[in-house]
Amino acid sequence: MPNIEAEQLVNMYLIPFGIKILSALAIWIIGGIVIGMLTNLLRRAMTLRKVDPTLISYSESSLRVALRIALVMAILDVCGIQTTSFAALIAAGGVAIGVAWSGLLSNFAAGIFLVILRPFKVGDAISAGGQTGEVTEIGLFSTTMTTGDNLRVYVGNSKIFSDNLVNYSSNPHRRVDLKCQIANGVNPLEAIEVLKRHVAKVTNITGTPEPTIEILEFNAAGSLITVRPYCNNKDYWQVYFDTNKAIAAACAEAGWPVPAVHQVAIHQSHV
CATH class of the missing domain: 1.10.287 (Helix Hairpins)
Structure with a gap:
């Protein structure tokens, strides 16, 4: 049995x-x-x-x-x-589920708007949600970026959609902002011409618009000259570093003295 x-x-x-x-x-x-x-x-x-x-x-x-x-x-x-x-x-459990999933659903809804409005696409270099990098994927709930130091970063779509977003790839060129301090006694107009010759040799800068090299201000050390070449976003750091080298080469060739703050001592006579 x-x-x-x-x-x-x-x-x-x-x-x-x-x-x-x-x-x-x-x-x-x-x-x-x-x-x-x-x-x-x-x-x-x-x-x-x-x-x-x-x-x-x-x-x-x-x-x-x-x-x-x-x-x-x-x-x-x-x-x-x-x-x-x-x-x-x-x-x-609708209320509990809604509260628990509110962040997930907001990321999903933000992802839909990102695809429809298309403020950026895969391959663009952006700064959003506190991160800067190249977009590798726009997912259902998060956007994946690869940073300049080769890190994979996942940012919630709702954070990107609600935050300020900078797309570095939208425009055909980007400006590189650099400065060159010229010492007292050096003619700033002559210094500008020397800088223009050296900066023009930097590869991947655009011909239109041309690099802007002008006097930015006068200070206690002398003249502060702004050096602003333009380039494609993918060439930004190469142009940035090479332009710094061009500025250093111009200073060395011209033999400009090291900028230093000049102070004038005031002597008071005692009666």
Whole structure:
């Protein structure tokens, strides 16, 4: 009798449960393969139509998430769990879930606006959310950037959307702001001509607009000259450092003295 009861227990419960588990695993594996195929098809179709890479990445992520949710619901049905029974739980915990997910949902909504309004796209160099770098991906909830020191940074879309955003790649050129302190006794107009000759040799600066080299102010050390070449954003740091070298070469060639603050002592006579 005990053997018969054990056999009935196996036939009635364990075998059906095992079949459900195997079915769920099979659905998960096959569903994952199908989801990968569908997202790849979507990417290829949008790429052939030359859709913006930012929109392609965002659409692919959205489709993948939606299909995963549908796959989980299908697995729950196979396991005999009625998904409609979750409706009451969701309604009862609606306030708590809304509060807990408010940040996530705001990031999702901000991501949609970023894709629609397109203040930047993948490949642009931006400064937003306290970070500066090149955009590598605009995801459902966060934007991924690679910083200048090769760090991967993830910034919430809502933080980017609500904060001031600087896109360095929007305009065709960018200005490099540098200064050159000229000592007292050096003619600033002659110094400007010397600086222009050296700065003109820097590679990747633009011809239009031309570099701006002018007297910025007069101070106790002499004349402060501003040196402002223009270049493409990708060449910014190369032009920045090379222009500094050009300024140093100009100073060395002309033999200008080291700037120093001059003080005049006032002697008071005692009566």
